[in-house]
Each structure stands twice: as structure tokens, then as C-alpha cells.
Amino acid sequence: MIERTDAGHSAGRYHDDAPFAEERHRYLRHCAERGATPASLRVKCSGLLWIASRLSPAASEGIDIKALQQIAIERQQALGSAAAAQRVVHIGRPWLRFLGWWREPTVVSRYRSQLEEYVRWMRDERGFTPSTVEQWTRVIGRFLRWCEETDRQLRSLQPEDVDAYFVARARQWSRVSVANIASALRGFLRYAAERGMCIERVAASISRPQLYQQERLPYAPDGSDVQRILADAETDKPREIRDRAILLLLAVCGMRSGEVAALRLDQIDWAGGTLRLFRLKRRQPQIYPLVPSAAEALARYIDTARPLSADPQVFLCMQALVGR
Template sequence: MNPGALRPFVEAFTGRLLSLGYTHLTVLGYEAPARHFGQWLQNTKIAVAEIDDNVVRRFARHRCRCPGIRQATRLSIKYVNRARRFVGFLAECGAVTLSEQVPPCPDENEIFAFQAWLRRHRGISERTVWRHGRMVMRLLPALGPDPMQYNAALVRQVILDEGKRSSHAYLKTMTMALRGYLRYLAAHGLCHSGLDQGIPTIPQWRLSALPRYIPTADVERVIASCDVTMPMGIRDRAVLLLLARLGLRAGDIAGMRLDDIDWREGTLRVRGKGRRESRLPLPQDAGDAIIAYLRDARPIAACEQIFLRTVAPHRSLASASVSSIVSLALERAGIDDPPSRGTNLLRHSAATGLLRAGATLDMVGTVLRHRSIDTTAHYAKVDVNMLLQIAQPWPGSVSC
């Protein structure tokens, strides 16, 4: 197909995709909708300057009679989305001006301000900031438009009503988000102070369950399951070694940057919860695996994060992707019924392994970067050797 006046932009678009690391086959898959869109503009006598969201929707709905070797008369959603991406590229180049997004409603403006306050004063991750904003937005219709009218009875009733249609864990997180929102409003004089005390406590036995872990032999099987002849296997092995040796969280892996490693000192800087930074010793095998990844498998990309996606666009891994690496490794290792399938499984296994190797709770807490010793004491439940020393013999039957 002949894209007409859009030909230079199609060439620039495909060049951009190639520079991002897309394969030639994938680039061809994006080039075809772009050329088709240009051909359709010529057929319908629409100028490039007239392209907007309505034009793209018309292109998506048209019954295709354009020249070429296409067999289908209707365009698939995937095909149209690729054409939309090309139109977005045209907007970046300044060739077209797309209609502006609908301005946010007043409630959304207030939520945006609340999220900005969380970033500045609470030190929580961006994922948690987004989640808190979404949860508060869900509660706003029940709370009402005027925060000065909020009272303890209203706040309590809103949470109790949510409890009838939400899970226990979701409700607990929602109370945390609402508590932060009420504190934000009170700090800015937008509501009465102390309303966060009116939020009912969700009952839960803290640290009541046993840590979910797998034996050390199974951890080594999980690490050995990676195919180091492939770039993805080299990356996954480095990720699994860091998780298993240092008990890192998924977010720690996703946010790890190239300058976080001090190769001369053999240490790793980890940015944990609450903007806290810690220096941990970098194990030899984990360090060697990172070097192998940087040398042989990491894509060339202008990205500060160490671990990147293996397919284009080559951007940093998300926390969910890190958890998927663990889940897939468990399947490859033949561990069919693990107690969990995310990164916390290896974190709990690392703590359990340290305790059974003779480490103290203080040492484990330092490696896992716990704020409270009570959190680390959770792992004492699986320290069988220590429990045997303090366990009392069963008295048996006692005569009257």
C-alpha cells in the first residue's frame, strides 16, 4: 500500500521501533497498519492535518477495500491498536494534534493532591500510592463531597458497608488508605482532626501462620532450572540467586540500578520500604551471575535498571514479572505444590535457611531489613533445633 504523504513518517516510525529492539518481523507487523492508514486517508480524501481520534475510529470501522493482499474485510483490534500507535507517533512528531483528554473531575484533583502528599511525606512506593488513590476514589461517593461534613460515625459506617462486599485482606488495605487520606485532609485543614481514629480495626492475628518456605535443596533446584544458553535464562538465574541468597523483595529487583553495585567493595545497595537504603554483601555466585548477564544477555538500552525485559521495548522489569520468574522456575524444577509461588517464597526460604545454619534472629533481621524484631521472630517458629531445647516433655496421664 502507498502511504502517500505519510511515507516519511512511516519510515521514521519503523526506524524508531528498530532502535527500541523490536525484531524485523515485529516491525513489519507495525509497518503494515501504518501504510494501510496512509492509503485509507488518500482514498477518503482526509488531509494529514485533519487526523484526530474520530478519524482513527472511522478507520477502525471501515469495510476494507483498500489495495493490497489483505483477505479480511474487517480490521482486528490488534491491527487497529497498532495503527493507533502510529498516530500517537505522528502526534509526538507534531504532525497531528489529538484531542485533549477530558479534564479530571474535582474528586480526581483531590486524589491527585493526596497521592502527591503520599509521595512527599510517607515514603511509600509508586504502586502503593496508586493503590491508595484508587481505593479512596471508590469510597468518595459514600463519604460525600464535603470533607468538613465527615464524622466518626460516617467513616465507621462506610468501612462496615465495604466489609459486606470485600474480602478481609482487601478491607484491611482499604482502611489503611482511608486512614492516610483523612490524615492528609486534617493536615491541610480540610476536615476535622482525629477522624482517622474512628476507622474500625480489622481483626487479624498478626504473624499467626508459619512462614511459607521450601527446603534448601529445592531452592537450588529452582536456580539450576534456568537455561543459561539463552538470554532469558541468564537473566532469570541472576534474579533467582539474588532472591535466594539475600531474601530481596520483587520491588528490590525491579528497581535495582547499575550504580547500586560496588564491585570493588563487593556490596549491593538496596532501596527498601520507606525510602530506606541498606548495604548488603554481594554473594560471589550472585555477583558472577550478574556479570554474566551484563556481559552476555542484557539488551543494549538507555535504562538505569539492571534487569530488563528480553523482548522489545527493553524497559525494566515490573514487580509482577519478577514474581513470574519465580513461578516459572518452580514449574521447571518440578515443584508441583509449593506453599506459594511468588518472591516471598524465596525470601522466607532464605530466612529459614539462615536460622537453621546457626544465624541469630538479629542477623536474619539485618539481612531481611526488618524494622521490628517481632517480624523477624516470626521465623523462630521453624527453628526446630532451638525449639527442641526449650520444649517440655508431655506429662502424660497424671494420677489423682
């Protein structure tokens, strides 16, 4: 079973005994088939267990955002974490949509017929995927509701109005979200212009921010991740003794990877507890403190794990290179 955890068969049986087991298994299989990682599935499994245990037996008749938010509040109170509450919504809403149990709030909009017409066009004429149709419908619906709330008419909409929308809402969005929302609005407004619902230059005025490959990756590992990595390297194996010294120079002393790779024995002042580094911008040596934890790891590597060599560089390959 996908929901079975490292705790063994007893955990799997507990999961099977919890409410809505078949619905949870079916959704997790669906996520796995779409490429969800084991770590992601474990997070979804935990969230679904919490949600399922708090749904009524009549949940198939429909769950709205208010009911799901109430479950999220209970999660936050239990764990003392706002992030845990957000995960309940992020995990629960796709699951309920997958089951057909999700109920969107009914909002009467003056642009309802135009939006429904555009949804049919995306689905039937352009062949957009169901997930894209669903996502763009939400994005465009929010924009049209904002137009109503701010008394803006679609037929007289100007590029400045779209700019005002992004200024009002962009603080809530990441760059990737801004790019996706810009694409959705540009597509809808281009469609609307072709049918005389707004002027042409509104869609042309919308440009996506430049996105870069792997920009979703975190700028740096979290502090807890750094501690876990350092703990994993704290062994008596020569390679990991070396790796721990390198990691501490990077994480604690703030050295750059190139500086660590080029570090020489004569740059270390053991008595003074300092490192003498050369940085191109200053074009002269700079003295930096050698933190005791890094000094201890560095000394242990040099004394016990560094291969015997006349090479002045501190960090060497653990095996001699051919021809050297």
C-alpha cells in the first residue's frame, strides 16, 4: 500500500482502518502515477489521515472551503504551526476535487457567462488539459471579481487597470505565480478582444517576468538541514572526516567553494586561530577567524585522514590519481 510507512505493517493497518481509506489510497495512487516523490506521498498521507478523521460520513455530498479551513484551524491548534494549517488546505482541496466532493463557493458575477464561454473554448476548441482549465478558471475568476469590486468594466479596461491588479495582489505571489497568472490573463483578454469584449492593447500590455532554470530551488539549505548533514558526516570514515571539515569551513566559516578547494597548509595559523585567504577584489590576503569547531575538524582530517603527500593543498583525493 502506498500509505504504509517505515513503521511497518501495524501502521499500514492503522491507515486502512482510518476513515475513507479507499478514497485516500485511490488518490495517492493517482499522485504516484503522475510522478509524486515518496517524500511528497508521505506528506500527503499524513495530511489526508488528519482530514479524513475529521470529515463527516456525509462528506461525499460536498465540502466547501469553510469546512476545510475549520479542519486546518484544528491542525494549527494541535501543532502550533500556521504552516501545518496551510498544508491541510493545500493537500485537502486537490483530494476533494479528485473525488468530486469539493464545492466551490457560489458567487454571482456579471461576467459569469463570459467566463463560462471562455472555459468551453479552452476545453473544447483548444484542448487544454483539465488541470490548466481549472487553474486558469480560478485565476481569471479572481481577476473578474476584482474588476467588479473596484467598479471596473471589462469593455473599458485599460492596461493601467491590469497593472493596478498586479500591484494590489503581487505581494501574495511568487515570481512563478506572477508568470502563470500573467499568462492566464493575457490569454483570456486576447480572447475577449477578439470577441469585442475589451480593447486589444490590454492583452498586449501584459508581459511575464523572466523565469530562470531551477529558480525554485532554495537559495541555501535550511539550518536544520545543515545540522543534519553535519551529523551524518560525523563518523570515523576517512572520507567523511574530510567531508565534515569541508562542510564546516563552508557553513561556519563562510568560505566559498573555490577557497576551500584551493586552501593550502601554509594559510592556516593554528596558534592564532586564523585563516589567510586571497580574494581577487582586495588583491591582498585577508585574515579570517578559524572557528574552533572548524579548526577541530580540520586538524582531525589532517592528522588522521589526509593522505601523505608533499602537495601544499589541504584537501586531497582519498585515492592517488593515476600518473601522480
